[in-house]
Amino acid sequence: MQDNKPNTNWKHRLHEIIYEADTNAGKIFDIILLILIIASIILVMLESVKSFDRQHHQFLLAAEWVITIFFSIEYIARIISVKKPKRYIFSFYGIIDLLSTIPLYLSYFIAGSQVLIAVRAFRLMRVFRILKLARYIGESNQLLNALKASRRKISVFLFGMLIMSVIFGTLMYLIESDESGFTSIPRSIYWCIVTLTTVGYGDIAPATTLGQLLATVIMILGYGIIAVPTGIVSAEYASAKKNIDTNTQACPHCLSEHHKDNAKHCYNCGNLLNE
Amino acid sequence: MQDNKPNTNWKHRLHEIIYEADTNAGKIFDIILLILIIASIILVMLESVKSFDRQHHQFLLAAEWVITIFFSIEYIARIISVKKPKRYIFSFYGIIDLLSTIPLYLSYFIAGSQVLIAVRAFRLMRVFRILKLARYIGESNQLLNALKASRRKISVFLFGMLIMSVIFGTLMYLIESDESGFTSIPRSIYWCIVTLTTVGYGDIAPATTLGQLLATVIMILGYGIIAVPTGIVSAEYASAKKNIDTNTQACPHCLSEHHKDNAKHCYNCGNLLNE
Amino acid sequence: MQDNKPNTNWKHRLHEIIYEADTNAGKIFDIILLILIIASIILVMLESVKSFDRQHHQFLLAAEWVITIFFSIEYIARIISVKKPKRYIFSFYGIIDLLSTIPLYLSYFIAGSQVLIAVRAFRLMRVFRILKLARYIGESNQLLNALKASRRKISVFLFGMLIMSVIFGTLMYLIESDESGFTSIPRSIYWCIVTLTTVGYGDIAPATTLGQLLATVIMILGYGIIAVPTGIVSAEYASAKKNIDTNTQACPHCLSEHHKDNAKHCYNCGNLLNE
């Protein structure tokens, strides 16, 4: 994305600072933004702690205004400096940037004593600022590719787990009484997933002998089938890695790569690899 | 299963719509059936939520009748259109289709105010309609094959876990008193499986120092041996994948195998693979 | 262990029935023994359920006597028929057989109303009869070998987990108060292992913010390091499998096996494998 031709245009300079990181100004801008995003997330968290909010309400509000103003300026600067503003505004990060800026403004427009709690909810959306952090992680793509390669098989696996949860959840609803917490089928299915994934809160737990027997079967199933997604990702990741690791030799004739480790002749042109 | 010869017979047409999915009518039929199955499962779930059932009882009953009538028609149509009706009726899906259709009818024949709850249980069997969904999943076979290949080793593993549960469960019953929840050996074994599979409800938990020490050993065992099924499935899946992905072609000159998928020349003797 | 020479000696016949399974009588004996072992374990379990024991005490006592007498006869027959009785008596299975036979007799010799409960503990030892079942599983060796190969690395891993538990357990004891359940360091270590292994009973749970922060670190550590034993067993199992699966060809000259998949010459004698 680096532009080598000389420019005097201030828009172009702004674009370089905001969107690129190969100038000193650009690097400093990125680091300040990163710190502000993390600071704003911590502020939202502290605000939700009632005892802290009561004592330091004025400080939290002031800090919130500072961050909101900075984010507003940044948002406007991004729109101005980009060549196709509409494309940015409706892109994933454009929407995230807007959503993480507006909550404080919204709390004044949609004011009123009784909707105050709902407005707080709007303000809490600022937590989505955390998604901005994803921009700074490039390596995550490698992991996402590994997950994408095994996506279909994991979907089938999850679908199978869902069917099992519905069937076992219904059976548990029939076996257990309301006292144990199995008050409806959706709740029983919720319990079944809690058990299958080996989370096990214990807020709902079988009390009858038959219920405990079935619970035992579900637990062992959950314990056993955890091997399936692990095995899939493991094998996919290993095979992806293997394709990278093999023979780094290039054919001296046709320049094709990725030969077998013990290849003598090029698999593409048939000439000897080592002459 | 596709029949290419022209047919005017309505039975044959019906068969094509119901059992096959390569005509437009067949595809629409399948999608409607899929939606109705999911709708019927959601209805059963909502019915089990007492507060919802009290408010919308009339709606739930009406919707239930609509689905039951559709399923009845479908069941009769399947029997009529198939060449060997008996074979369908006693097949796995034939029984599932029947069981998911009859509960509402049964609730009228075996009526009486006191057996109403038991009849509700019959109606809940309709949840097994979800098994019909399996028909639409072809890829699940691949996963099932991976599980089948490691079936014997997983059985041995589960058997070992069962023996461990019986021994540790009995020891915990001797160590812990009734107050902690270890009231009988089966209950202690239930606790032991809850712990070994790392579910950990906490409805039963050791209170004595010796009991907590033994519980610690069981937990670490459970945590350690989860590696065994995962390792087995992982290795089986990886070896299955390797066998599927490779080129099965043999060089016509030197007979060497396992060429790269896009190989033109033999990597061993250099001759063309396809002449 | 099969003896081919003709024999008329009844001791030899008895030995064949009890210790071997290649005659019809031997097979039937093994199956009856297997059923009785499982039955005796179920009886011990039912006896521990107070409500069941109160109602069917006479039946349980009678059934217990039948099994004890059969086990006594079996134990004596094993001693008579074997050539070196002492070696059998002091072998692992000899001791298990004795321990699973004597409890009922002991309850008469060491009688007295106040020691009855302790004697019941002796009787519960009969659960160890389940270990006899291991005799019937030959395939378990394969799994045990896989575990043995990675034994040292898993020991180091478990030792590291223990050190982590001691350090984190002590820190949590300092951070959390008695009210949350962290009453002593051993109890805090117990909690730490419950958390690291992702069991999570919830009988002890951090209540302070700092405690919850540290708990979060421990959980993520536990979740992350579960990958280590799984990875080890996975890799060991895969490499063991690979050694078995390779080239089944035997050298026509020196009969050595396990050649590389693409070998032309025998790695042992140097002759061509295919002539």
Added chain:
Amino acid sequence: MQDNKPNTNWKHRLHEIIYEADTNAGKIFDIILLILIIASIILVMLESVKSFDRQHHQFLLAAEWVITIFFSIEYIARIISVKKPKRYIFSFYGIIDLLSTIPLYLSYFIAGSQVLIAVRAFRLMRVFRILKLARYIGESNQLLNALKASRRKISVFLFGMLIMSVIFGTLMYLIESDESGFTSIPRSIYWCIVTLTTVGYGDIAPATTLGQLLATVIMILGYGIIAVPTGIVSAEYASAKKNIDTNTQACPHCLSEHHKDNAKHCYNCGNLLNE
């Protein structure tokens, strides 16, 4: 580190005993030190059990003094015998050695009835003596290398989990009320990590239908993504193992590599590997 030239200097002899383990005196010193470290850790643990401390307070104090005096002598001896004392004092093990020695002395200097509990905290630092044990484990390096190789990918994975926890924690805070335990965002994030890692204490658990639905999604995510670190470590460990285990010899005639470990002849050209 072994010094072969003859020496009469007592400092050198002391250095050999304390820092090296190839003389008899050195071995005995190491074993005594190991036993004392474990004993001191057990003492600290027992001291924290109130009922035990009340009964055996005098014994615990005496044993504590014996160990502290031995550790003091050891610490001074280490400083005297080493050539560069400053380097030892400020090394990792130097600081650990000091911290595990001073608590008992400190409890007399910073005395006073009201700060006694805080001083106890100092004394508990002796638990860090356990870190000294790490010295005796050489094999742990292998495991640490496996973890180091996959360190970056696991960091990205943990960072992704943290983002998910913040987003889902905030959503749960909005959905659930204070009664279920979701009193602040940090607490909701704590709950979210408890769920994602499948620990599941149950001290905080969703009570509303929407909350339980979202919890279900979080659980399945946590169950699914556990496959990622396992797959990474598994693949890294397997590739590390493969590189270590193979024969590194090359055929002197045709230069082919990766011979079987017990190969005498080259599998490619048939000549002897060692001539």
